[in-house]
Structures are given as structure tokens and as C-alpha cells.
Amino acid sequence: MQSETNLLQGLNDKQLQAVTLPHLSALILAGAGSGKTRVLTTRIAWLIQTGQTSPMGLMAVTFTNKAAKEMLTRLTSMLPINTRGMWAGTFHGLCNRMLRAHYREARLPSTFQILDTADQLSAIKRVMKAMNVDDEKYPPKQVMGYINSCKEEGLRAETVDAYDGHSQKLREIYAAYDQQCNREGVADFAELLLRCYELLEREPHIRAHYQQRFQYILVDEFQDTNRLQYLWLKLLGGAHNSIFAVGDDDQSIYAFRGARVGNMSDFQRDFNVQNIVKLEENYRSHSNILDAANAIITNNRNRLGKNLWTSAGKGEPIRIYEAYNDTDEAQFIVDEVNMLQKEGVPLGDMALLYRSNAQSRILEHTLFSANIPYRVYGGLRFFERAEIKHALAYLRLIANANDDTALLRIVNFPPRGIGARGLEQLQEAARQNECSLWQAATNKVGEGKLGSKGLDGFVALIRQMVDHGYGITLGEMAEMVINLSGLMAHYQNDKEGEDRIENLQELVTAAVAFSNQSLGNHHNMDEDADQLTQFLNHASLEAGDHQADVGHEALQLMTVHAAKGLEFHSVFIGGVEEGLFPHEQAAYENGGLEEERRLMYVAVTRARQRLYLTYAQSRMLHGQVRYGIASRFIDEIPADLTKRLNSKPVAKPYAAGGQYNAQPVQASSAQSSYPFKIGQSVRHGKFGEGVVVSYEGNANDLAIKVNFGSAGLKTLMLEYAKLEKI
DNA sequence: CGACGTCCCCTTTTT
């Protein structure tokens, strides 16, 4: 066994302090690149090694499966322990595990299935149809957002406020949706958390059991927790447990999906946190990069306060390139990538980051033409692909025949002659008997009242699958389902079905691998669930890796969000323009601009050696040419940290970094086209006061977009709009 | 039932 000193070796003072804190709640403010994961895992290893707790006496919570896996991998490299059975995983994974263990008290069937986002949306559409709700007035996606944010606030339909007709309707849909889920025995992601929270709140003995067990609770990325997650932690933490929260308020970039940075200060207050350790020494970047990041983030208010530093030296200046248009920007990046590669920087150690996915197309196009291998992150994940979801739906029906969502997905896929009319009859029968579609279907078949021959065949097919399913392995079951259902044959007849066939085969492989692994289980540890249910949970909770793995010999393309937690030798941030980054939409949201700034902070701190910020004077957006100006975030970087690589037209007399603007080409004409800075307050004779949002149209007849608040968002021809600055 | 056309909208994303 390794010695204690060995474990703690190489930690700096602050890291050491954090790792060895006493059994009290603590907040670790871990800046970018400050060794956060190391501190977290070393703390766990140290607690176990010194006998303060056992692997079973602690709980470690993360947001992503990737982070959980990495934590466990690092832990096993530090300590010769078996991580099997440890309560380490994502919020959802851990809640799922508790719900499986106490499904009766949680009022769930033992085989309850998990709805992913797409399943949830279709379930909501189904409820709304049954209720005859106008989906123009209540767009299903918005309804889903409403339901999820209620759940994330810990509110049920019975407890949520509704002040007008609209919100009353929403509340009604919410109630009906929850009823439907209960009837079908399914739970969406937010439900896993809320159900688990309610379970712990309602059942004192279960709560006491876990409180007693988890004397140490460690939470990663604490700044990303939502209200419900915080309440859940609070419940488990109880009065005397130690919660070790690691996070960085400056890297909170998920407010849009319910994250509450405020949980950090609530935590300090609620748990009377005396131990606050700031990890500010950065082991990743040179100081020019860190100074730029610090300078940007200083513009945010209400920070907990933190300044990154390094002993690595100044390093290279931050390169800023103003492109003529998006094509020029892409070409510039390609040229620089080629040059860096010649200098010996591995392609996989360079990243191209952007604010929104739409920006990747032109970059991909240019990279493709230049023959540079690249890899784009994002898009559909394995378990989200249509053919995989189809195959899984058959498996779900075998596990739980009342899962209407699954049934509807495949009742007529591959096509077997069940039309909309037949389905409507079936749904009507289910509604009348208050039973699931499957029960309604079997009744019909039993009574000989067939809506269609197809339905008869479908019922027989599922029964056949259930029969065949006894006593065979998971892999065999997957194979059986794919063949008996006709999915395989269907895609074989489709001349573009090759990829789908490959994916279906991959699913069989995944099922085989899963059952092999679950012998020495590393997964969700649903001790009480059978293997099929476990596999289906795995598919819902781990839809596949989305995040980049370093070391791929290809240029890495991803959104800034996807880049969080990663680092690269060289980083290009494209489209650093007003309207794009900060994103136009952010201007309308409360605190939106500050979140954009944190996003820029995250982006900048990904670079170790070299950082490029590029922006374009014009680019195609939504099929229209848009004219942009450099992002305010560029202005926030002190000029002496930057190097302007060109500087064609500088349309901004107020631009920072003037000494590098060696060639003020065409400056005069460009300058006069943009009389107002984005964000400038203006007054209009008719609409009143507003804020300049963006410029649109082409150079000859430039339009200006202004947000007049209550008068709305207006696009005005610049030439005629009599706007005055306020 | 499926192929094709039209309309609409358009951040970020994990579970």
C-alpha cells in the first residue's frame, strides 16, 4: 500500500489544505486549470487511506458520466481498492439507484423506465392531444421546459403557482403528464431527482439510513447544481455530515438549464461553511492568457472573487485577427493550423471553438478543402439514433408492456399496416378503460374485435419476443429483437440503411459487453433490477460520450460549452463578434451577458500556449449577410497582452489595442457605416428609448436592429431611422 | 403508406 506522504506528494499548499480538511463542510473554489479533479480524488483517497471513512461511507456526485468515470479511474490508480459498489456517479445515476432500491416507497414499479428528452417530448405531445390543447398556443417544447423547470424547483402541479389562464393550463398539462407517466411506469430525468428527493423527505428511516451512511459527501462542479439538486444534497447532508463542494463560479455556464450559481453562497450560509479554499494557481496556461481571462471576468459583478496566476511566464501574446468575412476567417484559421502543424504542434492538440454549432459548417467546409483531418463534437449520440431507439423500444416493451411511449414508437415500425385510424381506436379504448395501450390491444385481440390485422400481428410478435426472451443472454435478446421485429430486414431493403445496420450490430455488441461487465459491475448498480432493465437504464442515462477525448489526431471542433474541462496547446475562438459572442439572445435574459462573459472566460482558459481570437466584418447567418463588429470581450483584454495580426478596417474609434493597428485601411468608410455601437442606448421619435442590438442587411442599405423594450424589437433602415444617442 | 413540397425558425446541453 502506498504511504500517506506519497499520496499527498506534489500538491501545493492550497491543494494540500483542501485535501486534508477536517470533517466539516467546505467550499473549494477551484479556478480553471488549478488541479480540481486531482484535489477531489486525492481527498477521497486520503479519507479512505487514513481510515476516516470506507469506500462505502462516502458519496461522490458529478454531472457527467465522463467525470464520474475519470474520478474512479484516478482513484484506483492511487489506492488499491475496488470501486465496485461505491456511491460515485451522476446526480441522476445515484437517484436512480436509490429509487430502484426503494421502489415501493417511491411508488414506482420495479421495472420503471427512464424517458430521455425525446421520449418526454413525445409523451407531452400525447397528453396534450388527449386534452385537446392547442399546440400553437402551447408549443410542446415550451411545455416541456415548463414542466422540467417546475420539477427542478421541487414543485409538483399541486404546489406550483398559477396566476392566469395560461399558467393554469400549463399546470393542468403538468398534472396530466405526471399522471400519464405514473400510469405507464416511466420517469423523465427531472423526475428521477424529484422523486428521490420526495422519497427522502417523506421516509425518515430511509433518509436516516443514507445520512448515517454518507458521512462524507463530495460534489463536483457545484456551480452547475440546480435548486433541486441542492435541496437533495442538503437533505442527505443532514445536520452533521460534511459536504465537500468543489466549483468555480466563474465557470458557471449552465444557468440556461437551471444551474444556480447562488447555490454556492446559499451553501456557505446554510452549512455555516468556515472552510473556503481558493485554488488559484494555474498549471495550464502562460500568464498572458490568464491575465486576459482575469481581465475579462473582472467585468462581472457578484463574483466570489478569484484571480488565476502562474509561474510559467508571460508566453505568447494573444493573437487577434479581424477577417473580412466568414470565409476569410476560416481560411486564416486553416493557414495557421497548417503552420502550427509544421512547427510540430500535433493536430489533436489544437481546438477550434465557437459559440454556436451553426458556425461549424463553413469551418468544416474549409478544413475539408484543405485536407485537414478534423473531428466535430456534438450531434446525435449512439443511443439517440432512430434505429437504436426503435430496437430499444422493443426491449422496453418486453421489460414493461405498459410503456406507451415505447409502444407508439414501434407499433407500426417497420410498417405492418397499422394506420392512424387503428391507432386512434386503440388510444380511445385505452382511455375508456384507463389502461395502457398494450392492455387495450390485448383486450381487442382477445375479444376478436380487431382494429386491424396488423395489430393482431403486433401483439403476437411482442408475445413471441417475451417467450423467446426467457433464459437467454442480453446480447441474444438484442439480436432476437432486431431480427424478429423486422428492423434488420427493413434497413437491409433500404439502400441508405448501411449505417443503421452497422449501428444495430453495434447495439448487439454493446449489449454483450454490458452483460459481461455487469458481472464485475461498474454501472448503475441497480441491485434490484434485472439485467434488461439495467441495460435500458444504462442506455437512457449514458446516451454515449459527447465530450471530446484528447489525443485524437485530428483538429478538434466544438462549442465552447463542450470544451469545458479540456485543454489544448493552441486554441482558436472564432466569431468573437457582438451578436454572436456575446450571443444576441443573451441580451434579453437576466444575467445573460454575464453568463456569456463566463463562457468567454472558459474559452480563453482552454489554451496552454497560444490563443487566437478571430472575428469577421460580415458573415452569412440565417441565409442573410450580417455585419458584425468585434466583441466587447476583445475590448476587455488589455492591449499589451494582444497582438493584432492584421487590422483591416477598424470600425471602432474606441477600440483597444490601438498601437497594433498598423494599417488603418478603409477605416473611414467602415467607420461611418456603423454610427452606433452595439449596446448603445438610443431614442426614436415613435418607439422611444431602445438599445442597439445588431446591424443587418448589406452595405448599401444597412438596417439596424433596436430593442425598444415594451415597443418590441424593431429593424429599421439606418438611412431613415432618426436615432439619437442617449 | 411513403415521397415530395412547403413553411418556419433558428444559442449553449447533460441526464
Next chain:
DNA sequence: GGGGACGTCG
């Protein structure tokens, strides 16, 4: 510009 959702026609 382009993908997704929906509707119509063969």
C-alpha cells in the same frame, strides 16, 4: 442556408 415538422398527392 438548411433542417425539421407537417401536409398533400400519387
